[in-house]
Amino acid sequence: MSPGIYTWLPLGLRVLRNVERIVREEMDAIGAQELLFPALLPREPYESTGRWAEYGEGLFRLTDRKGSDYLLGPTHEEMFTLAVKDLFGSYKDLPLTLYQIQTKYRDEARPRAGVLRGREFVMKDSYSFDVDGAGLDAAYEAHRAAYVRIFDRLGFDYVIVKAMAGAMGGSKSEEFLATADNGEDTYVRSTAGSYAANVEAVVVPQADPVDCSAVPAAHVEDTPDTPTIETLVASANANHPRADGRPWTAADTLKNVLVMLVHPDGRREPLAIGLPGDREVDVKRLEAQVAPAEVAPFDEKDFARHTDLVKGYIGPGALGEKGATGIRYLLDPRVAVGSVWVTGADEPGRHVFDLVHGRDFTADGTIQAAEVRDGDPAPDGSGTLVTARGIEMGHIFQLGTKYSAALGLQVLDQHGKLVTVTMGSYGVGVSRAVGCVAEGNHDAAGLIWPRELSPVDVHLVATGKDAEVHATAERVAADLEARGVSVLLDDRRQASPGVKFKDAELLGVPTIVVVGKGLAAGLIEIKDRRTGSRREVQVDGIVEAVVAEVRGA
């Protein structure tokens, strides 16, 4: 209807309901209780937790006739927290897990890929409430197991990866990604197989200190017209060859990248990141580190404001909270104490050589902002990393006390003391799952729904115009319905058999039953959409055969 806003037509809606049913069954199975909040919410709770501002432009905001602010809920941590605060007061009421399957609203900067990424979408969100970390761990593990069952039943390939808690706040977090080459998320896994993480969550270990006692004192050299790493390396090799005869490479240079952090309150803070010259800053990784601040480019106007910064020749000398500019300076963890670098001298056309980290300069800390590449060592030592793409289908978080503390959710413990409840937050993209399952289950002829999700159990095709054929088809359909098997009956008289067969394949119902030519010999055909295999069954045995097919698969 409009970007990111879609209408569910009858068959698709039935699939959506099937996904909801599976999610409900598995949530109920871990003892979660379903409820339903409004999507239209007042501003105040979101103000209390700071998310009215943090969510920024991603939030649909509206104003009522009296001028009060409202929002369309993007996620409901606040509402669940307040509901529990209202209803419970004792540790005896916990542990507790609540969930809802509800329409969410986010004003996405770029909705795309149809229902995979809408501005209005259906999500299952659940929240666990516990008195201590052990309880939270148990609730988290229960959800993790339930999600494994849900995604197994939905029938697509997925991986579970470590994730950043991001704007939700909190600590431990994992994502369930449907593997897809055109996915929006990049994740990495180790070749040995024991490590998988969203690129944002990859933690590069701090490099061990190296011995620098033999390194000569730092010295500044002329390197005219070398504002980029590439030109610097070329110039250094031509005019300042290394003592050991090995050529300079980009990895020998220390690149200092400036960005502007934009905080939720609008405050702008410059930040400098030092990293090996052969790596780029990954903005996604950086933003995950600095959330809820956003990252903006450091533009010409910003340079004009900081005249101490010489574009293209920025070095550690000018940076750091104690440096000339006072700009916070964070290093990539690959930059070891004692390592030797070529870097900017803060003068046009000049660079510093033999600059040693820890001897000649220090930084204000480290940051996980450099890009992750194929072939990088896995953080846990299990081989090297390879990158792949996926679509985020589920996300589980240990929130801790971010929301309970902000909104004052406390209960009395065994000793009669108030303790702040610790929370977990768990989401499944329900409408997204429909698109994702369709994406993963089709062939050249059309869709192939997994049996549990199929809009109906059986697609019954009556071919031709023969009255006996249609009468039989209708009777079989009625008998199947009476046995609890849902049927889509194609009784179009004017369409040729070929058209009906193609349509049946396009719709993708897993079992196709054809009443037609064979009826003269007392036979009805059963086709399996996925394998294409077909068999003929006597008319009087057709109902049993189809029921067995539908139930048995």
Next chain:
RNA sequence: CGGGGCAUGGCGCAGCUUGGUAGCGCGUCCGCUUUGGGAGCGGAAGGUCGCAGGUUCGAAUCCUGUUGCCCCGACCA
């Protein structure tokens, strides 16, 4: 918000360079035939060429502005 592209019967497109009475495929409607792998023949309906200005005797075509949509990047289930 940055970059690119497209707006022409219901759908998909051509026409635009070089202004001259808008065309093709599919679909739709009517009739007859056809019916196990997207039928055939005959007939018919249907378009302010996204919108607003401008140039011109004349604009789908050239110019200016504007809006909408699609795709690629930074955000998220």
